Amino acid sequence: MSIKKQCKLLGVPRSSYYHKPKRKVSLEDELIMQAIDRIYLDEPTYGSRRMLDELKLLGYKLGRDRCRRLMRIMGIEPIYPKPRLSTPAKGHKKYPYLLRGLEIERSNQVWSTDITYIPLGDGHVYLTAVIDWSSRYVIxxxxxxxxxxxxxxxCLEEALEAEGKPGIFNTDQGCQYTSDAFTGVLKSHGIRISMDGKGRALDNVMIERLWRTVKYDDIFIRCYETMSELYQGLSAFFLKYNARKHQTLGMSPEQKYREGLSMEEAA
Incomplete structure (x- = not known):
């Protein structure tokens, strides 16, 4: 398949396909950040102090200020007692968490999103996704x-165009999601906005599980070097993820999602 067709399918400009991230931190810092990413997947409650202890056990030599700075670049903070990603920008409205005690059983009842750090060669980029909560389907x-x-x-607009709209959209309290630009899209479609409660580790658990799967089943194994390799690899991974049987669901995420839509239409 030609690069032009690949970019069209992926929904990215050709310039992005060839893009290699410009170095924003030193190579040594990038290696430390990759170690932080692996530790954080297993221990998301670790702040800079405990993260530093783990890094030192692995042989890395750095101070707490440097550790804290690298975690900030990656966009991660301990799930408890602070929200996982960035805090809301000044003046941004925060919305209540609507999922507590809610039985989520239907397709398009709740969608969720998040951002995660992705190592790439000797640099890094960021990945975001929108998933359907009940089916784990990556939209x-x-x-x-x-x-x-x-x-x-x-990413949000692409999901809305592809699959209609959810009743509720859940995010963390990061400035990307509390911005008027992002919440404005949700409001214009009549979607109820839900945001993780501060310090609640399980408020956005479905997308947290997705990141763990993406990294352990693909990113850490393939060690992508370029953006083009990453686009192709993740495209293949998400197609496979949506199509393969999920043990808890008893079927694939896409099958579960489509089945849920059919039941709604029949009702």
Whole structure:
């Protein structure tokens, strides 16, 4: 398949396909950040102090300020007692968490999104995705070389165009999601906005599980070097993820999602 067709299918410009992230930190820092990412997947409650202890056990030599700075670049904070990603920008409205005690059983009842750090060669980029909560179906995903709001909005709009709209959309309290630009898209479609409660480790558990699967089943194994390799690899991975049988569901995420839609239409 030609690069032009691949980019069209992936929904990215050809310039992004060839893009290699510009170095924002030293190579040594990138290696430390990759170690932090692996530790954080297993221990998401670790703050900079405990993260530093783990890094030192692995042989890395750095201070707490440096550890804290690298975690900030990655966009991660301990799940408890602080929210996982960035805090809301000044003036941004925070919304209540609507999922507590809610039985989520239907397709398009609740969608969720998040951002995660992805190592790439001797640099890094960021991945965001929108998933259907009840089926674990990945509706859309996007990559960016920065923690900006635009790629989160693009991912949201792509999901809305592909699968209609959910009743509730859940996010963390990061500035990307509390921004007027992002919440404005949700409001314009009449979607109820839910945001993780501060310090609640399980409030966005479905997408947290997705990141763990993506990294252990693909990213850490394949060790992508370029953006083009990453686009192709993740495209193949998400197609496989949506199509393969999920042990808890007893079927694939896409099958569960489509079955849920059919039941809604029949009702």
């Amino acid at each position: 859309s995903w996007k990559l960016s070389n920065s923690l900006d709001t635009s790629f989160c909005i693009e």
